Amino acid sequence: MNTSTEHPVSSPHYFVPQPTLYPVILSAGMFMLAFGFIQMLNKFGAGGWVMLAGTAVIIGVLFAWFGKVISESQSGAYRDWEDRSFRHGMIWFIGTEVMFFAAFFGALFYVRVLSVPTLAGMEAAHGFSLWPEFTGTWPTSGPGGASFTPMGAWGIPALNTALLLSSGATITWAHWALLRENRRQLILGLAATVLLGSIFLGFQAWEYHHAYTELGLTMGAGAYGATFFMLTGFHGFHVTLGTIMLTVILLRSISGHFTAKRHFAFEGVAWYWHFVDVVWLILFIFVYWV
Amino acid sequence: MRSIVLHSIAGGSSLASACLRRFQFLALAAGSLLPGAASAEYKFNFPEPVTPIARETLHIHNEFMLIITILFVVVFAIMIYSMIKHRKSVGHTPSTFTGPTSAMQWFWALVPFAILLFIDFVLMGIPAVQAIISMEDTKTRADMVLKVTGMQWKWQYEYPEAGVKFISTMSTPRAQIANAEAKGEHYLLEVDKPVVLPVGKKVRILLTSTDVIHTWWVPQFGVKRDAIPGFLRETWVLIEKPGIYRGQCAELCGKDHGFMPVVVHAVPEPEYLAWLEQQKAEAVASAGSADRAWSSEELIAEGKTVYDKVCVACHQAEGQGLPPVFPALAGSKIVSGPLLDMNGKIIPDSHVDRVFNGKPGTAMQAFRETLSDVELAAVITYERNSFGHKLGDMIQPAQIKALRQEAK
Amino acid sequence: MNTATTANGHADPHGEGHYSGPLRWLTTTNHKDIGTMYLTFSLIMFFVGGAMILAVRAELFSPGLQLMQPEFFNQLIGVHALVMIFAALMPAATGFANWMLPLMIGAPDMALPRLNNWGFWLLPPAALLLTMPFFLALFGIGDGALATGWTFYAPLSVQGGMGVDFAILAVHILGISSIMGSINVIVTIFNMRAPGMTLMKMPLFAWGWLITAFLLLATLPVLAGAVTMLLTDRHFGTQFFDAAGGGDPILFQHLFWFFGHPEVYILLLPVWGLMPHVLATFSRKPTYGYKAQVYSFIVIGVLSLVVWAHHFFTAGLPVPALIYFMFSTMAISIPLAVLFFCWIATMWKGAMTFETPMLFAVGFIVLFGIAGLTGLILADVAADAQYHHSYFVVAHFHYALFAGGIMGVMTGVYYWLPKWTGHMYSEKLGKLHFWLTVVSFNLTFMPQFFLGLAGMPRRIPDYALQFAEFNAISTVGAMILGFSQLLFAWNIWSCIRGGEKAEPRVWEGAEGLEWELSSPPPHHSWEIQPVIK
Numbered sequence A: 001m002n003t004s005t006e007h008p009v010s011s012p013h014y015f016v017p018q019p020t021l022y023p024v025i026l027s028a029g030m031f032m033l034a035f036g037f038i039q040m041l042n043k044f045g046a047g048g049w050v051m052l053a054g055t056a057v058i059i060g061v062l063f064a065w066f067g068k069v070i071s072e073s074q075s076g077a078y079r080d081w082e083d084r085s086f087r088h089g090m091i092w093f094i095g096t097e098v099m100f101f102a103a104f105f106g107a108l109f110y111v112r113v114l115s116v117p118t119l120a121g122m123e124a125a126h127g128f129s130l131w132p133e134f135t136g137t138w139p140t141s142g143p144g145g146a147s148f149t150p151m152g153a154w155g156i157p158a159l160n161t162a163l164l165l166s167s168g169a170t171i172t173w174a175h176w177a178l179l180r181e182n183r184r185q186l187i188l189g190l191a192a193t194v195l196l197g198s199i200f201l202g203f204q205a206w207e208y209h210h211a212y213t214e215l216g217l218t219m220g221a222g223a224y225g226a227t228f229f230m231l232t233g234f235h236g237f238h239v240t241l242g243t244i245m246l247t248v249i250l251l252r253s254i255s256g257h258f259t260a261k262r263h264f265a266f267e268g269v270a271w272y273w274h275f276v277d278v279v280w281l282i283l284f285i286f287v288y289w290v
Numbered sequence B: 001m002r003s004i005v006l007h008s009i010a011g012g013s014s015l016a017s018a019c020l021r022r023f024q025f026l027a028l029a030a031g032s033l034l035p036g037a038a039s040a041e042y043k044f045n046f047p048e049p050v051t052p053i054a055r056e057t058l059h060i061h062n063e064f065m066l067i068i069t070i071l072f073v074v075v076f077a078i079m080i081y082s083m084i085k086h087r088k089s090v091g092h093t094p095s096t097f098t099g100p101t102s103a104m105q106w107f108w109a110l111v112p113f114a115i116l117l118f119i120d121f122v123l124m125g126i127p128a129v130q131a132i133i134s135m136e137d138t139k140t141r142a143d144m145v146l147k148v149t150g151m152q153w154k155w156q157y158e159y160p161e162a163g164v165k166f167i168s169t170m171s172t173p174r175a176q177i178a179n180a181e182a183k184g185e186h187y188l189l190e191v192d193k194p195v196v197l198p199v200g201k202k203v204r205i206l207l208t209s210t211d212v213i214h215t216w217w218v219p220q221f222g223v224k225r226d227a228i229p230g231f232l233r234e235t236w237v238l239i240e241k242p243g244i245y246r247g248q249c250a251e252l253c254g255k256d257h258g259f260m261p262v263v264v265h266a267v268p269e270p271e272y273l274a275w276l277e278q279q280k281a282e283a284v285a286s287a288g289s290a291d292r293a294w295s296s297e298e299l300i301a302e303g304k305t306v307y308d309k310v311c312v313a314c315h316q317a318e319g320q321g322l323p324p325v326f327p328a329l330a331g332s333k334i335v336s337g338p339l340l341d342m343n344g345k346i347i348p349d350s351h352v353d354r355v356f357n358g359k360p361g362t363a364m365q366a367f368r369e370t371l372s373d374v375e376l377a378a379v380i381t382y383e384r385n386s387f388g389h390k391l392g393d394m395i396q397p398a399q400i401k402a403l404r405q406e407a408k
Numbered sequence C: 001m002n003t004a005t006t007a008n009g010h011a012d013p014h015g016e017g018h019y020s021g022p023l024r025w026l027t028t029t030n031h032k033d034i035g036t037m038y039l040t041f042s043l044i045m046f047f048v049g050g051a052m053i054l055a056v057r058a059e060l061f062s063p064g065l066q067l068m069q070p071e072f073f074n075q076l077i078g079v080h081a082l083v084m085i086f087a088a089l090m091p092a093a094t095g096f097a098n099w100m101l102p103l104m105i106g107a108p109d110m111a112l113p114r115l116n117n118w119g120f121w122l123l124p125p126a127a128l129l130l131t132m133p134f135f136l137a138l139f140g141i142g143d144g145a146l147a148t149g150w151t152f153y154a155p156l157s158v159q160g161g162m163g164v165d166f167a168i169l170a171v172h173i174l175g176i177s178s179i180m181g182s183i184n185v186i187v188t189i190f191n192m193r194a195p196g197m198t199l200m201k202m203p204l205f206a207w208g209w210l211i212t213a214f215l216l217l218a219t220l221p222v223l224a225g226a227v228t229m230l231l232t233d234r235h236f237g238t239q240f241f242d243a244a245g246g247g248d249p250i251l252f253q254h255l256f257w258f259f260g261h262p263e264v265y266i267l268l269l270p271v272w273g274l275m276p277h278v279l280a281t282f283s284r285k286p287t288y289g290y291k292a293q294v295y296s297f298i299v300i301g302v303l304s305l306v307v308w309a310h311h312f313f314t315a316g317l318p319v320p321a322l323i324y325f326m327f328s329t330m331a332i333s334i335p336l337a338v339l340f341f342c343w344i345a346t347m348w349k350g351a352m353t354f355e356t357p358m359l360f361a362v363g364f365i366v367l368f369g370i371a372g373l374t375g376l377i378l379a380d381v382a383a384d385a386q387y388h389h390s391y392f393v394v395a396h397f398h399y400a401l402f403a404g405g406i407m408g409v410m411t412g413v414y415y416w417l418p419k420w421t422g423h424m425y426s427e428k429l430g431k432l433h434f435w436l437t438v439v440s441f442n443l444t445f446m447p448q449f450f451l452g453l454a455g456m457p458r459r460i461p462d463y464a465l466q467f468a469e470f471n472a473i474s475t476v477g478a479m480i481l482g483f484s485q486l487l488f489a490w491n492i493w494s495c496i497r498g499g500e501k502a503e504p505r506v507w508e509g510a511e512g513l514e515w516e517l518s519s520p521p522p523h524h525s526w527e528i529q530p531v532i533k
């Protein structure tokens, strides 16, 4: 990491931002989003519109907020002390994301190791079964589920693995270029990463389409369908966010925002991207492969 | 076997047992102080135990209460002593120590934790492990099986070996609950048809549920086990004393969770066998009656009984339901819709379909497995001719039987 | 002091001057303002949650249904619990952290001030989501709030009405809020301490909060995952908790309690961190066993993550799992005994006085002792077969949550109120509040232990006749307890309005950076960090 000696470790003043309305508005937007979503699920009021308005508010605030942060950053308000806060903050934020995925992986392991075998082994355990016909071979949609074809590992998923791994390499390349102040390679590396991420998403969309239309593999396909779509879906959602953030970083790189010394935003996004990458690897192994 | 269970408490390890014996006297002495152990009516403690497990649990509980009471008293006696002696107002000057320094002080600081470790893992741990093992040993030398199915908000009991099966619902009149009528002695803890079990036999109990999680609990048996939809759970009882034992559902299971009592009638074995024979005979009679043609009056009369027992909790006495969750049957389009299609098959989302298969994700459960052919035919017919519906049609038990076979 | 260096973009320390009135509070990035908002919100929600349960207690005064139908009863208890835990107790602790951490560790503010503001302003929408279904039902929309208890157990919650959706979304937002708060605390502690203040010189309150923050980061996302699965089970056809699809209702319980158990330590660790300060102050003696307490916090934090299944011993876990969870749960009593030991040793041979905060601290220790010791026997699988889901458990956790959590918070409020407001509160009222609270608290919850032993299940709107006397006593206690809290609110209010001026070092024996500042401290404190030797 960058420890510059230019600014003393303990600068006399920490940057405490001016009062701001962004958080309140953001919260209001989130309330609208949540409330609209509930309305939609329960079919009362104009749920869709409320959601839409909430989303618009959220996006608007995020633009303004991040814009403000960027301009503060550009004006040199953040020095090592503040920079360290951001880094710590980002790391712990990614930590919570790890735990979020852990919950879903936990669910996957639980159904595979405990609940499906228990359902299948009832006769042996109790001398009587509620699901006499159920054999419990994974993948399964459970004793009462519809039949489906599971997703193979070595087609698109394997390709996607390669894509994401390469994108991990390209972003490292970009970082390396940034440290050497090589603008051209930085931009190239980032652009390649964005491209790879987008192709990944395209493939995944296609895979979902394939699953729903041809394999009979839906969210409702029992334990397999549920864990498959929730894990890959949330992962895909994170890739989408990551790609958007990468795009922002790309644009900022083009405008020359980052220096070899100060580029927390770049690194934060890069960490996030690596995290998404690692999640995919685990996912590839346990969801698609074994 | 019983004696093993009984004595396991003292037999855990020689160390533990020696200590416990030392405690016996203390326990008796403190027992009279402790509200629990002494009171004859067990008002401050578990109700009188009638199974080995319950006795063991009570024993463990008393032991533990004693231990924690001693801990409590010792710890807070020290604290209160300090609060009295080391006050500023009595002119005590504060010391400045911040931790143990000499080896001796370290030793004395660590003693309480050694004691606590001993209490946790030996004094409390060993009897607990033994109790767990005997509680979970449902299969060794079980004499019979009882299958218990929880459903909103009643229990179904099944004697698989005898082919007997019935539903047991709370019989306390709603008027008593609404304070419109004086409350009876067994208010909320009485049912229309208690489950009957023989005394002195090890009964293996299999539990499941048709909708949400319920918990079968009879305090005097020391048994509490969840009934989980789609899964089986086991427990066992060996009732030592004839009597009527009452308990309740212990897991929040929706609106009438508080009105889902368990009543067990424990009788000597011959009496139990006689009762079972009678139930069997009734079951055969009712199965036979599914094949004959029923008149609409008969079905409606029978249907009303079923409705008032099984359906009324949700759809209410006049079929008015409790909207928005529990729809009214009065004026329901589903009830007034057609019965079966031209080929005598079930129409999706029709009256028969709803009662037969329920609606997943809602409280409306599938009654296919819980009600008999006659009961299903009767309740459907009843609904179609009550609550303002005057469809005049009916469905025969035999038709239900046929539908059932098709489904298979 | 307070020399503003706006030249390189630094905030003008009096920037807040731009806003006054409500806008000040909406927009503030100042840790003290945000702390005040958290604490105010917490107090309001304490009364909201309390009012709900007073209605419940009134219903339970005698057998029969008098005031409400079972559906409504079920809604009240679940929302009571969620409001008390998520909207009263947790925000109170976060309020403490916001107000006091920077003062105690010599930081100019929290590390991420804007995020800090956001963390707070997520709370009101979440509280609104939690309670709104009650009001919507009045207009014929939906069937009221969630009626599943605070534990959301599937499949009851899959079957439940739209109140469950509201609660799920509320929990999501509350979760984001707490995660933001926790990240802020962690970063502040790691990055903002005054030079020379090593971790092992840091006040214990900061240590308690640090562990709390880590626990929140580790467990809240899992709760978020669990309720997300619930949401998709409810509306998008997944079958995580449905045996027919190969799922399992017990999976939900594992996920919920993986969060739910650490949550109880999340609620109490800040209080455990606070206790040594109060005890040392009023014993006029340094804290006993600083290191031992730090290590205990860490051990408690770690252990709390691996004991969750003691909340569903009756669900039919395999025997080895039962034994493991029993012993690991019992093991938590060891670090807690260390804490008790240190607290009492801190008092030992001091020169004690008993101002209101000290009274609450002592009350806390005794009553939380009861909670902890009954917890210890709850951990015993065999005995828990009787206790589980009975009022015994209700009594246990109110001794922990009210006598531990709320009374701990009250300790802190009385202890720091003069620092915050610059005025002394009324000692007389404070003592009255203490005695009324302690006596009526025991009157409310002691009988519930006996109710549980006698076999009264929890979460029932009506009960058999043999439980009548104890329930009546409990209700009377609850009413006194509830209305006594008005004294607390009144005392705080009058203390804000005025009163005897408070010294910087409010209490004779108080040690620590926070007491070096004036009471109330300047709007921006420690802009130049103190240096710790």
Ligand code: HEA
Binding pocket: B071, B072, B075, B112, B113, B116, C151, C264, C265, C267, C268, C310, C311, C312, C329, C330, C332, C333, C336, C337, C338, C340, C341, C368, C369, C371, C372, C373, C374, C375, C376, C377, C378, C379, C380, C384, C387, C388, C389, C393, C396, C397, C400, C401, C404, C405
């Ligand atoms: C702040 C809240 C809090 C705290 C701190 C605790 C602390 C503990 N709890 Fe509690 N608990 C709850 C809140 C809390 N609990 C809640 C809310 C529920 C119910 C949830 C629901 O179902 O809705 C619950 C339920 C609950 C259960 C499930 C009961 C059931 O449903 O069947 C169990 C079982 O093991 C348990 C155990 C414990 C234990 C072992 C501790 C331990 O941490 C206690 C450790 C403390 C001590 C052991 C005391 C210290 C020692 C001494 C005073 C003397 C020794 C001293 C020396 C020797 C020097 N708790």
Ligand code: HEA
Binding pocket: C046, C047, C049, C050, C051, C053, C054, C056, C057, C077, C078, C080, C081, C082, C084, C085, C089, C148, C149, C150, C151, C394, C398, C401, C402, C405, C406, C444, C458, C459, C460, C461, C478, C481, C482, C483, C485, C486
């Ligand atoms: C921090 C947590 C917390 C706190 C502080 C409390 C506080 C109280 N709780 Fe709570 N309770 C829980 C957490 C908490 N509870 C949880 C987790 C459950 C389990 C829920 C479940 O089963 O899912 C529960 C369940 C629960 C039950 C069991 C319900 C059941 O199982 O059927 C009962 C019953 O007596 C109860 C009682 C009380 C009482 C009397 C208080 C008192 O301390 C309250 C004191 C009262 C006040 C502070 C109110 C003051 C208000 C006024 C005086 C009105 C004034 C009005 C205005 C100003 C407008 N609680």
Ligand code: CUA
Binding pocket: B150, B153, B213, B214, B215, B249, B250, B251, B252, B253, B254, B256, B257, B258, B260
């Ligand atoms: Cu069935 Cu509660």
Ligand SMILES: [Cu+2]
Binding pocket: C260, C261, C264, C308, C310, C311
């Ligand atoms: Cu717990």
